[in-house]
Amino acid sequence: MIYKRWMPLFFILPIVAYTLIFFIYPFFLLLLYSFSDATLYSLSQNFIGIENYISVFREGRVYFYLQNSIIYTVVVSFASLMLGMVFALLTNSIKHKKLQRIFSISLMLPMMLLPVAVGVTWSLSLTEYYGWVNFILEAIGFRREAWLLKPYALWFVMLADVWGWTPFMFIVLLAALQQVPPSILDAAEVDGATRFNKFRFIIFPTLKPVIITLTTLKLIDTYKEFDMLWVMTRGGPGDLSTNINVIVYKSLFNYFKLGRASCYGVISLIFPILVLIIYYFIIRRRGKD
Amino acid sequence: MGEEKKEEKAISRRKYLGAVGGLAAAAAVGWGLAGYLASKPKAPAVEKTVTITKTEAITPTAPATTPIKKYAGLTLKVPFPEGWGSWAPGIAMVHEFEEETGMKVDYHFLPWAENGSKQLLEITNKTGAYDLNTVGAEEWPMFLPHLIGLNSRIEEHWGSLNAFMSDVFPKLQEPLIYEGEHRGIPIHANTMFLAYRKDLFEDPKNQKRFEEQYGRELQPPKTFQELDEVATFFNDPPRLYGITAEQHKWILFSTLITLFYDAGFELLDKDLRPTMKYDDKARETMIEILKWHQDAYQKKKYINIDSLKFLDGEILDFFTSGNAAMALYIWMDFWGGVPGYHAPEVRKRIGKVEAIPLPTIKPDGVHHGGVGSWWIHGIPEDSKHPDAAWEYIKWAISEKVQLACAAGQFPPYKSICEKAIKLTMPHAPDVPLIPKDVFEVFTKAKNLYYCYSANKMVIEVSMEPLTKAQDLFESCLLGMITPEKAIDEYTKALEETLKAAGYYRR
Numbered sequence: 001m002i003y004k005r006w007m008p009l010f011f012i013l014p015i016v017a018y019t020l021i022f023f024i025y026p027f028f029l030l031l032l033y034s035f036s037d038a039t040l041y042s043l044s045q046n047f048i049g050i051e052n053y054i055s056v057f058r059e060g061r062v063y064f065y066l067q068n069s070i071i072y073t074v075v076v077s078f079a080s081l082m083l084g085m086v087f088a089l090l091t092n093s094i095k096h097k098k099l100q101r102i103f104s105i106s107l108m109l110p111m112m113l114l115p116v117a118v119g120v121t122w123s124l125s126l127t128e129y130y131g132w133v134n135f136i137l138e139a140i141g142f143r144r145e146a147w148l149l150k151p152y153a154l155w156f157v158m159l160a161d162v163w164g165w166t167p168f169m170f171i172v173l174l175a176a177l178q179q180v181p182p183s184i185l186d187a188a189e190v191d192g193a194t195r196f197n198k199f200r201f202i203i204f205p206t207l208k209p210v211i212i213t214l215t216t217l218k219l220i221d222t223y224k225e226f227d228m229l230w231v232m233t234r235g236g237p238g239d240l241s242t243n244i245n246v247i248v249y250k251s252l253f254n255y256f257k258l259g260r261a262s263c264y265g266v267i268s269l270i271f272p273i274l275v276l277i278i279y280y281f282i283i284r285r286r287g288k289d
Numbered sequence: 290m291g292e293e294k295k296e297e298k299a300i301s302r303r304k305y306l307g308a309v310g311g312l313a314a315a316a317a318v319g320w321g322l323a324g325y326l327a328s329k330p331k332a333p334a335v336e337k338t339v340t341i342t343k344t345e346a347i348t349p350t351a352p353a354t355t356p357i358k359k360y361a362g363l364t365l366k367v368p369f370p371e372g373w374g375s376w377a378p379g380i381a382m383v384h385e386f387e388e389e390t391g392m393k394v395d396y397h398f399l400p401w402a403e404n405g406s407k408q409l410l411e412i413t414n415k416t417g418a419y420d421l422n423t424v425g426a427e428e429w430p431m432f433l434p435h436l437i438g439l440n441s442r443i444e445e446h447w448g449s450l451n452a453f454m455s456d457v458f459p460k461l462q463e464p465l466i467y468e469g470e471h472r473g474i475p476i477h478a479n480t481m482f483l484a485y486r487k488d489l490f491e492d493p494k495n496q497k498r499f500e501e502q503y504g505r506e507l508q509p510p511k512t513f514q515e516l517d518e519v520a521t522f523f524n525d526p527p528r529l530y531g532i533t534a535e536q537h538k539w540i541l542f543s544t545l546i547t548l549f550y551d552a553g554f555e556l557l558d559k560d561l562r563p564t565m566k567y568d569d570k571a572r573e574t575m576i577e578i579l580k581w582h583q584d585a586y587q588k589k590k591y592i593n594i595d596s597l598k599f600l601d602g603e604i605l606d607f608f609t610s611g612n613a614a615m616a617l618y619i620w621m622d623f624w625g626g627v628p629g630y631h632a633p634e635v636r637k638r639i640g641k642v643e644a645i646p647l648p649t650i651k652p653d654g655v656h657h658g659g660v661g662s663w664w665i666h667g668i669p670e671d672s673k674h675p676d677a678a679w680e681y682i683k684w685a686i687s688e689k690v691q692l693a694c695a696a697g698q699f700p701p702y703k704s705i706c707e708k709a710i711k712l713t714m715p716h717a718p719d720v721p722l723i724p725k726d727v728f729e730v731f732t733k734a735k736n737l738y739y740c741y742s743a744n745k746m747v748i749e750v751s752m753e754p755l756t757k758a759q760d761l762f763e764s765c766l767l768g769m770i771t772p773e774k775a776i777d778e779y780t781k782a783l784e785e786t787l788k789a790a791g792y793y794r795r
Binding site for chain 2: 040129239
């Protein structure tokens with residue numbers, strides 16, 4: 001009896017231990033540090049209550065960093081999703097299997113590059129003097145610009161990110177698309193359904209669970225963006241492309257303020273938790289349906 | 290039944306093939322890994338870029354290192370910035386130290402951006418990861434409380450503290466001392482200069498045209514007013530920019546503040562208040578510096594805007610490709626440490642490159658000494674082998690190592706510098722190893738993080754305010770904010786940080 005009662009707990013022990021060690025403990029540590037004046041250069045640290053939070057919100061720049069994070073996340077996620085969907089539909093419509101495979105592989109290539117390599121490549125491409133982007137723009141009558149030194153530099157980082165991550169969306173959506181039974185599509189065609197109607201009433205509802213999961217994953221993943229932003233702009237010009245992750249890094253490794261960085265770290269958790277809550281409710285409603 | 294058996298067979302075949310495939314993949318990965326490990330060189334391969342061909346017999350002030358075998362068999366863990374051109378010849382010579390002492394030097398090459406923070410993390414957590422630290426001037430103040438005092442060792446090696454102090458450049462002396470103890474030994478000194486293409490300046494056509502336009506002889510500029518004229522004269526983008534400047538975000542603040550110091554000002558006054566806020570002349574000067582650069586990038590456009598994003602190597606490439614007449618804020622690392630400026634193919638393309646001190650922002654052309662950069666070795670409190678680390682430090686500052694590295698830095702000891710200044714580049718015998726005029730100005734250079742008027746190291750200057758200044762000054766140079774706003778915001782951040790750190794409590 002006791003064996004039956006405790007055995008399941010024994011089996012979940014590894015995952016509980018894993019969660020406790022790698023998630024719960026670091027989270028509480030983060031929370032603890034956010035209430036301290038800890039620095040990287042001093043051994044002492046004092047409990048200062050919510051002083052870090054007060055100063056961060058009083059300075060007010062945190063709203064701008066959060067705004068940058070959210071704009072970046074939403075734009076990159078949905079643009080990648082849309083483009084991925086378009087490419088997946090186009091590729092799926094190619095009847096010639098070999099051609100379809102070549103098309104898929106060539107579309108997947110950017111995904112295989114390291115984000116840092118993508119960042120460096122785009123960074124050089126967007127320079128005023130050497131960049132190929134300016135060569136093309138100049139050829140069609142526009143003026144050369146150092147795009148990553150413009151106030152809207154963040155949008156160019158988004159462009160690079162979309163370029164790098166659309167293939168991931170594409171490949172998942174293509175796999176899902178290929179699971180749509182052709183017989184249903186054929187039947188709809190016999191019934192006179194247009195391409196758009198087939199997409200609206202058959203393909204999209206079939207892909208919906210994949211799209212929801214994919215979007216949630218992509219939203220959370222994009223929200224964590226740091227590498228490409230750091231390589232391409234270092235949060236600049238000024239701090240105009242600084243997002244919440246860049247300010248966490250800067251606070252820790254430029255300002256050496258562990259307490260302040262932890263405070264930003266805690267604030268940065270708001271958005272992913274919100275997304276997960278929304279995701280949870282969508283899934284629960286779908287379960288009820 | 291027969292169908293089931295077939296299915297089972299197919300499954301077991303698949304399992305078998307899967308297992309074989311898995312084993313084959315594991316073997317391939319293992320083979321690859323073994324191959325990689327086997328091919329991995331034992332010591333980091335650093336190409337020796339500079340060799341000294343001409344040496345003169347001068348008695349050294351700093352004592353020579355006596356090889357000792359006391360620590361034979363020991364491995365020293367030494368963190369070092371990765372790919373540092375200045376020190377490449379020194380690293381390439383480390384085998385000599387290893388042979389002399391029987392020790393092994395295990396360099397941990399760290400990316401530049403993480404060099405300070407990585408070492409700081411190890412030192413504050415007392416992990417004992419490194420036997421000594423290699424730290425740049427910006428991070429140095431934060432390391433001070435965690436390093437052991439070196440007074441007794443210095444006295445033993447140099448004979449007295451005074452003998453050591455008299456050999457180190459004057460303004461570098463104070464920042465080395467913390468709570469009465471010397472905590473660091475400089476291994477590298479550096480400053481910024483202006484490089485220009487001599488052929489362009491000496492071209493009779495250019496000279497004639499310049500004289501017609503400006504009514505004076507075409508000369509390398511000594512002041513920023515002259516620089517403005519010369520840059521405007523040569524500027525013909527995108528074929529040729531007047532200037533390219535090493536001003537990417539990391540060093541932007543240093544480039545501007547060096548002009549401010551060279552004009553005779555300091556960052557903080559004797560009460561540790563920002564001079565840019567409380568001293569009208571200082572404020573005017575800083576506004577003038579920012580305005581000049583803002584105009585150069587935005588209005589007159591004689592500095593290529595990419596300068597604000599290009600890293601040091603990209604600036605070198607831009608200049609040596611013949612895209613600019615002058616290169617501003619170039620560090621010694623790239624003077625000879627990387628033979629780029631004087632390589633034969635570069636000479637063929639852009640002619641001879643010469644170096645002069647940075648022009649002064651004030652029209653009098655008087656140098657009060659800008660901001661110098663130093664790299665220092667210190668021994669952390671948690672060092673597992675402090676005595677062996679000291680042996681390594683003595684080797685690193687020995688004459689032969691310092692002279693070998695002198696093409697990419699000033700040896701931070703006067704006695705060695707005096708010798709280095711008489712030498713020429715091995716790959717360009719008509720180019721001095723150390724440009725004399727640049728060196729003269731350097732001897733007055735100050736440390737940014739030490740308040741000389743208050744005789745106090747102000748650690749906090751190098752943290753949040755520095756990063757904020759980089760952001761603000763970049764925005765200013767891009768024309769997004771005015772110089773006045775950039776200064777106001779910076780001094781506000783500086784004052785708030787110092788206030789929070791308790792500097793203004795009475």
